[in-house]
Amino acid sequence: MAHHPRGGSRIFTRRRLRSRLVPRAKITGARMGGGGSGRSAQPRMRRRRLKLTPRAMWALLGMGTVIFLVVLLALLLNSPPVKKLWPAEGSCVSGSPVRMEASLRGGVGLEQLTVLLDGQDVTGQAVVEGSLLHLDVPLPDGEHSLEVQVKGKPEASSRFSVDNTPPVLQVDEWELRDDGKTVLHGKVEGAQELLLDGHRVKVGPDGAFHLEVDRFERSSVTLVAVDGAGNRREL
Known part of the structure; x- marks a missing residue:
């Protein structure tokens, strides 16, 4: 039996011996089995990038275009005929x-419309150009109603008033003062x-x-009364 002295060097240390007995995986480099946990390590999976071919890209683009057109058509069909x-x-x-x-919504023609003004059918006076219906009718002062029907169903209506009477503007008195000022007193109605x-x-x-006008600064002045409909009375 060979005898090795205590001070001699060992051929394998415990760590080197363990590394030789537990081989490494060829793909991942992880140790296979052994050592403490009692189960083998899972191999590490590599992530692969997805590459789209030109044909696949065109197919996705075409699908997106079709979806967009379908949504747009649905919105148009659900929009009110008279906006x-x-x-x-x-x-x-x-x-x-x-x-x-x-x-009007696209596709709505005059043959589908009925225009009522103060309850009277005035469709014959209406004109449709593109998506716009219009008509010009002389109306007296006062309140009026307008209604547009599509295929006999009321779709839009409004009540409005017509005012072609200008406001009342009057100057009751004026005073020429010695300091060069002209004083005007008056009244306005409906402005x-x-x-x-x-x-x-x-x-x-x-x-x-009540107005004061400096005659040295102005030789003449213009006084205008304006109402809510835009009618003007000028002095």
Whole structure:
């Protein structure tokens, strides 16, 4: 029996011996089995990138286009046949004749429409150009109603008023003062605003106004009363 002295070197240390007995996996480099856990290590999987061919890219693009067109068609079919009316609800307009308009959905023709003005059928006076229906009708001052039907079903309506009467503007008295000022006293009725040379003038609750004009600065002035419908009275 051979005898090795205690101070001699060992051929294998415990760590080197273990590494020789437990081989490494050829693919992952992980140790197979052994050592403490009692189960073999799982091999590491490599991630593969997905590459699209030109044909696949065109197919995806075509599918997206079809979906977009289907959604757009659904939105158009669900939109109201009549989108907007003029004169709008509660508005006040002036002029004669009064122009009335309605925005239509694509594909809606005059043969499908019925236009009622104050309950009377005026479809024969209406014209459709593209997606716009319009007609011009002289109307007296006062309230009026407009209704548009599609295939006999009411789709849009509005109540509005016509005002072609200008406001009342009068100057009751004036005074020429020695300091070069001219003082005007007057009253306005039915006006939304009173303008002196384009500048707004303060008017009392009863329509009365008081103005001072410097004769050295202005040889003449323009006084204008304007109502909500745009009618003007000028002095």
